[in-house]
Amino acid sequence: MAKITLSKLRHSYYPDPKTPEDYALKMIDLDWNDGGAYALLGPSGCGKSTLLNIISGLLVPSEGRILFDERDVTELAPTERNIAQVFQFPVIYDTMSVRNNLAFPLRNRGVDEATVARRVAEIAEMLEVTDILDRKAAALSPDNKQKVSMGRGLVRDDVNVVMFDEPLTVIDPHLKWKLRSKLKELHQRVRATMIYVTHDQTEALTFADQVVVMQDGEIVQIGTPVDLFERPAHTFVGHFIGSPGMNILPCETQNGAAMFRGQQIALEGDIVPGEGKRTEIGVRPEFVTLAESGVEAVVRKVSDVGRHIVVETVIGEDRVAAIVKENAPAMGETVHLNFRPDRTRLYRDGWLATTAGEAAQ
Amino acid sequence: MKTENQRAWLLVLPVLVLVAFNALIPMMTVVNYSVQETFGDNLFFWQGLDWYEQILRSERFHAALGRQFLFTGLILVIEVPLGIAIALSMPRQGLWVPVCLVLMALPMLIPWNVVGAMWNIFTLPDIGLLGYFLNHTLGINYDMTQDPLAAWITIVTMDVWHWTSLVVLLAYAGLVSIPDAYYQAAKIDGASNWAVFRFIQLPKMKTVLTIAILLRFMDSFNIYTEPFVLTGGGPGNSTTLLSIDLVKMALGQFDLGPAAAMSLIYFAITLGVSWLFYTLMTKDDLN
Numbered sequence: 001m002a003k004i005t006l007s008k009l010r011h012s013y014y015p016d017p018k019t020p021e022d023y024a025l026k027m028i029d030l031d032w033n034d035g036g037a038y039a040l041l042g043p044s045g046c047g048k049s050t051l052l053n054i055i056s057g058l059l060v061p062s063e064g065r066i067l068f069d070e071r072d073v074t075e076l077a078p079t080e081r082n083i084a085q086v087f088q089f090p091v092i093y094d095t096m097s098v099r100n101n102l103a104f105p106l107r108n109r110g111v112d113e114a115t116v117a118r119r120v121a122e123i124a125e126m127l128e129v130t131d132i133l134d135r136k137a138a139a140l141s142p143d144n145k146q147k148v149s150m151g152r153g154l155v156r157d158d159v160n161v162v163m164f165d166e167p168l169t170v171i172d173p174h175l176k177w178k179l180r181s182k183l184k185e186l187h188q189r190v191r192a193t194m195i196y197v198t199h200d201q202t203e204a205l206t207f208a209d210q211v212v213v214m215q216d217g218e219i220v221q222i223g224t225p226v227d228l229f230e231r232p233a234h235t236f237v238g239h240f241i242g243s244p245g246m247n248i249l250p251c252e253t254q255n256g257a258a259m260f261r262g263q264q265i266a267l268e269g270d271i272v273p274g275e276g277k278r279t280e281i282g283v284r285p286e287f288v289t290l291a292e293s294g295v296e297a298v299v300r301k302v303s304d305v306g307r308h309i310v311v312e313t314v315i316g317e318d319r320v321a322a323i324v325k326e327n328a329p330a331m332g333e334t335v336h337l338n339f340r341p342d343r344t345r346l347y348r349d350g351w352l353a354t355t356a357g358e359a360a361q
Numbered sequence: 362m363k364t365e366n367q368r369a370w371l372l373v374l375p376v377l378v379l380v381a382f383n384a385l386i387p388m389m390t391v392v393n394y395s396v397q398e399t400f401g402d403n404l405f406f407w408q409g410l411d412w413y414e415q416i417l418r419s420e421r422f423h424a425a426l427g428r429q430f431l432f433t434g435l436i437l438v439i440e441v442p443l444g445i446a447i448a449l450s451m452p453r454q455g456l457w458v459p460v461c462l463v464l465m466a467l468p469m470l471i472p473w474n475v476v477g478a479m480w481n482i483f484t485l486p487d488i489g490l491l492g493y494f495l496n497h498t499l500g501i502n503y504d505m506t507q508d509p510l511a512a513w514i515t516i517v518t519m520d521v522w523h524w525t526s527l528v529v530l531l532a533y534a535g536l537v538s539i540p541d542a543y544y545q546a547a548k549i550d551g552a553s554n555w556a557v558f559r560f561i562q563l564p565k566m567k568t569v570l571t572i573a574i575l576l577r578f579m580d581s582f583n584i585y586t587e588p589f590v591l592t593g594g595g596p597g598n599s600t601t602l603l604s605i606d607l608v609k610m611a612l613g614q615f616d617l618g619p620a621a622a623m624s625l626i627y628f629a630i631t632l633g634v635s636w637l638f639y640t641l642m643t644k645d646d647l648n
């Protein structure tokens with residue numbers, strides 16, 4: 001187990017990168033604390049798999065260093081880093097039994113058979129695969145195969161970090177939930193540093209203590225699931241996390257106040273001084289209410305998703321979603337929207353530009 | 362109510378005609394010959410299973426069969442590992458992939474009798490490139506028209522040259538279908554190169570290798586053109602493989618009855634061994 005430090009990391013798949021667009025990873029400075037459960041969240045192509053492969057040693061970064069407990073491992077091969085990785089598609093050794101699959105990483109490192117047997121039994125019990133230990137791995141169902149490949153990652157008790165690269169992609173929805181909670185439970189039992197890469201916000205938010213959100217090769221926010229939900233540092237985070245995502249409305253600033261279509265919108269706190277090309281108001285649908293007075297909007301679509309009702313409205317060309325519990329308006333109806341001030345923020349060029357108000361503290 | 366439409370049989374008819382002319386009728390002709398004696402003029406005398414007994418007891422057949430198994434065994438033992446080794450060392454991506462693939466496919470594109478003629482000239486002691494080099498430069502006495510060992514070395518080398526590519530291409534197809542994640546996982550699990558081959562590459566190549574071994578077995582067991590052009594079965598009878606012997610008997614001696622019996626036995630052996638190979642190699646998948 002170790003603390004992992006990424007220092008001034010940049011990576012490009014081109015031999016001679018020039019513009020920032022040539023970089024798959026633009027500039028990453030990040031610490032992963034020992035024993036933490038992290039999620040790396042971002043859309044496809046944001047560079048999260050690149051980052052993962054750099055940590056595991058399958059890729060050598062163009063620039064920057066990786067430290068495991070202050071030891072520079074940038075140039076080391078995966079075997080020398082002592083890490084474990086679980087891939088998107090279950091990787092199992094078809095011709096071996098489940099038991100031999102789990103024992104494989106230990107035997108390759110010359111661990112004595114007594115220890116191998118003990119560790120395999122422990123891990124099998126944790127993953128609930130004890131009764132299929134002697135079955136041939138090729139014949140397993142996808143979720144059991146993925147359990148076996150997770151098991152191979154966890155069977156060594158001295159790994160620095162266990163990395164999961166979208167491990168639930170091929171798992172049936174009803175088993176996804178089970179495996180996800182299994183993973184969480186495993187983390188609490190083995191206390192290894194775990195990094196979970198996904199583009200699925202539910203997976204990230206349920207697994208991780210800390211979520212790192214990436215976009216276009218950059219980290220846009222690091223925080224607890226609550227932080228990301230309540231106070232997105234960037235409109236991308238607001239939009240990417242949440243269902244539906246945060247409402248983003250173009251606005252102007254006049255004398256320290258945000259004006260949206262001629263109306264002043266109350267914000268959580270003061271606007272941080274600065275210059276920018278574009279200012280926007282961000283408010284989550286959860287904090288938009290329908291009221292007697294307020295911003296006028298026309299209802300475009302109403303969808304009942306079970307727990308609540310999502311009301312999609314339009315104000316001119318701008319779309320605003322609101323979440324209501326009951327009494328949904330009809331389509332085409334004109335409504336008045338209220339934004340809860342302590343949850344309403346200003347973003348300048350995409351980045352958060354209001355100080356947290358007292359209500360949010 | 363169910364409608365019976367007998368006209369549908371008409372649709373099966375073309376296939377039936379094709380199969381009949383392609384396989385059933387020629388095959389039945391052979392069966393017909395194998396149980397009768399003829400002296401020409403379409404006069405036949407019932408002979409029962411005499412020809413079969415004669416062939417199965419004949420030393421000539423035993424010798425040819427032995428040579429046939431030796432030949433097929435040798436080329437399988439050389440071509441399969443060699444093909445796998447070449448496939449493993451071929452690039453998986455980049456500019457050299459098409460170059461390698463075309464180079465590999467070239468020998469297979471040459472007509473079989475041309476291959477035989479090529480190797481015949483190639484190894485002639487006085488004018489062939491290889492023959493001249495061996496005899497006159499290295500001073501090794503190498504003449505496949507005189508020496509059975511030289512003849513054997515030549516036909517085996519020729520077959521390896523001609524057909525290893527087939528194993529290479531099939532094994533290569535199996536290799537490129539292995540996702541990168543397997544190699545990455547093996548690296549992380551600390552697997553040695555041998556373990557990667559044994560537990561990832563070989564199992565993933567198993568299906569295509571089964572096909573490769575079956576094809577090579579059947580083709581080499583029935584091989585005729587190349588050794589016929591190369592050695593004509595000689596010197597003496599040393600390279601007279603089953604098919605060459607069969608042609609000698611049927612067309613050389615015009616012993617149609619024994620030749621028919623022999624070809625049916627030959628067919629049964631090919632079928633039986635192929636079945637055995639297939640069953641053994643796919644046995645694990647059934648469990």
